[in-house]
Amino acid sequence: MAAREHYLIVGGSAAGVAAAFALRRSGFDGRVTVVEAGAEPPYERPPLSKGLGAGGAVPLRPIAPAEDYRTAEVDLRLRNRVDRLDPARRTVRLRDGSTLRADRVLLATGASARRLTVPGGGLNGVMTLRDADDARRLAAAIGTGGPVVVVGGGFIGMEVAAAARAAGCDVTVVEASALPLAGALGRPLAELVTALHREHGVHVRTGASAEAFHGSGTVDEVLLSSGARLPAAAVVTGVGVVPNDTLATGAGVRCQGGIVVDLQGRTSHPWIWAAGDVTVQPHPHLARAGRIEHWDNALRQGDVVGAAMAGGLRAHDGLPYFWSEQYGLTLQVFGRPRTGDELLLRPGAGPRRFLALWRRGGAVVAAAGLDTVRDLAAARKLIETRAMVSAGKLLDPEADLRLLARS
Numbered sequence: 001m002a003a004r005e006h007y008l009i010v011g012g013s014a015a016g017v018a019a020a021f022a023l024r025r026s027g028f029d030g031r032v033t034v035v036e037a038g039a040e041p042p043y044e045r046p047p048l049s050k051g052l053g054a055g056g057a058v059p060l061r062p063i064a065p066a067e068d069y070r071t072a073e074v075d076l077r078l079r080n081r082v083d084r085l086d087p088a089r090r091t092v093r094l095r096d097g098s099t100l101r102a103d104r105v106l107l108a109t110g111a112s113a114r115r116l117t118v119p120g121g122g123l124n125g126v127m128t129l130r131d132a133d134d135a136r137r138l139a140a141a142i143g144t145g146g147p148v149v150v151v152g153g154g155f156i157g158m159e160v161a162a163a164a165r166a167a168g169c170d171v172t173v174v175e176a177s178a179l180p181l182a183g184a185l186g187r188p189l190a191e192l193v194t195a196l197h198r199e200h201g202v203h204v205r206t207g208a209s210a211e212a213f214h215g216s217g218t219v220d221e222v223l224l225s226s227g228a229r230l231p232a233a234a235v236v237t238g239v240g241v242v243p244n245d246t247l248a249t250g251a252g253v254r255c256q257g258g259i260v261v262d263l264q265g266r267t268s269h270p271w272i273w274a275a276g277d278v279t280v281q282p283h284p285h286l287a288r289a290g291r292i293e294h295w296d297n298a299l300r301q302g303d304v305v306g307a308a309m310a311g312g313l314r315a316h317d318g319l320p321y322f323w324s325e326q327y328g329l330t331l332q333v334f335g336r337p338r339t340g341d342e343l344l345l346r347p348g349a350g351p352r353r354f355l356a357l358w359r360r361g362g363a364v365v366a367a368a369g370l371d372t373v374r375d376l377a378a379a380r381k382l383i384e385t386r387a388m389v390s391a392g393k394l395l396d397p398e399a400d401l402r403l404l405a406r407s
């Protein structure tokens with residue numbers, strides 16, 4: 001009797017787990033192994049930066065109940081790492097010394113927090129936030145009352161700032177550019193979100209960068225490029241991520257700031273597939289192939305790639321979506337605005353509530369909103385149908401987006 005085929009997935013998070021279950025749903029009846037370096041059964045990362053103030057505890061929300069892995073016969077191997085791929089032999093070497101043969105390999109290795117290489121970066125109390133251990137350390141630090149300095153005003157930095165502020169800490173955000181979140185949201189929306197933080201008492205210092213962290217053993221001060229010194233009991237650096245693509249580069253797979261894949265997750269090597277934050281993906285909503293660092297994308301791409309590995313033909317082309325939560329308000333973005341798109345901010349916008357739509361060639365292509373979940377659902381329909389709606393209509397305070405979407 002022929003041996004059962006074996007597909008091996010490296011990385012047990014959104015993309016890897018979605019792919020494992022998709023393999024089964026698509027009828028793959030060989031063996032499925034997921035190797036995950038972390039100690040915890042796969043859990044959702046987005047809550048890690050959102051519930052930090054709540055008494056120092058970090059409850060982990062599982063991606064799937066334990067019995068689902070058993071039912072689907074997914075062999076989940078935690079606390080182990082894949083150290084090397086050998087495409088010629090079709091083998092994978094694990095940190096525990098074992099070697100596994102695999103008929104196909106999926107790299108769902110995600111990304112790691114980028115480290116700031118400034119003097120004092122190794123002091124206790126200087127942290128990044130990517131996994132459950134990081135979140136526990138950060139929750140404990142926030143619990144001691146601060147002051148907290150957040151270096152980098154991206155989504156994770158701003159969520160940490162909100163959580164630390166909600167826990168009563170004095171918080172300063174240090175952002176090198178002119179405005180936090182401007183790259184992702186565009187200036188008008190970034191100004192509103194920054195105003196929301198200022199309303200909650202966060203000090204936002206723009207055009208500033210951290211030059212060094214001072215302290216003996218533990219950080220107690222951040223030195224800025226301007227010469228200013230900020231007292232700090234904890235420092236969180238949120239300065240982006242780097243893709244975990246060394247297994248791929250070691251195996252000779254084409255990488256360009258991430259693993260280059262097609263719409264179904266194929267890499268330049270037929271044995272190796274990839275999904276999630278680690279990939280540079282073509283996408284109809286992107287101007288050019290790029291990395292999409294969002295939970296929903298990792299789940300959906302993992303799902304498509306798992307199905308493709310099992311012989312399916314679907315492509316990963318769904319509408320990009322991400323959300324953030326700050327001060328109990330939900331910010332959601334559908335689609336990918338590009339430079340040159342026309343941004344229309346609906347009347348009545350303020351730091352606690354806004355809705356914006358972007359048009360390209362007359363069609364609605366993206367939307368972002370704070371605390372406007374129902375209107376955004378309508379905006380999403382307009383984007384998905386590439387509805388041609390005039391700027392005047394979208395800016396009309398009397399125009400009901402839900403009616404527009406239905407028509």
Ligand SMILES: Cc1cc2nc3c(=O)[nH]c(=O)nc-3n(C[C@H](O)[C@H](O)[C@H](O)COP(=O)(O)OP(=O)(O)OC[C@H]3O[C@@H](n4cnc5c(N)ncnc54)[C@H](O)[C@@H]3O)c2cc1C
Nearest residue numbers: 011013014015037045046082110111276277293294295298
């Ligand atoms: C604090 C935080 C908050 C976030 N909030 C949001 C949000 O609100 N909305 C949103 O859309 N997105 C959010 N994100 C982003 C989202 O979590 C990521 O896009 C998503 O986790 C990517 O999933 P992934 O499976 O591609 O990779 P990852 O989640 O990075 O997982 C990769 C896994 O691979 C494992 N691994 C790596 N190398 C190896 C190896 N050699 N051997 C074995 N295992 C390995 C790692 O341990 C890791 O578990 C947030 C991220 C963080 C860190």
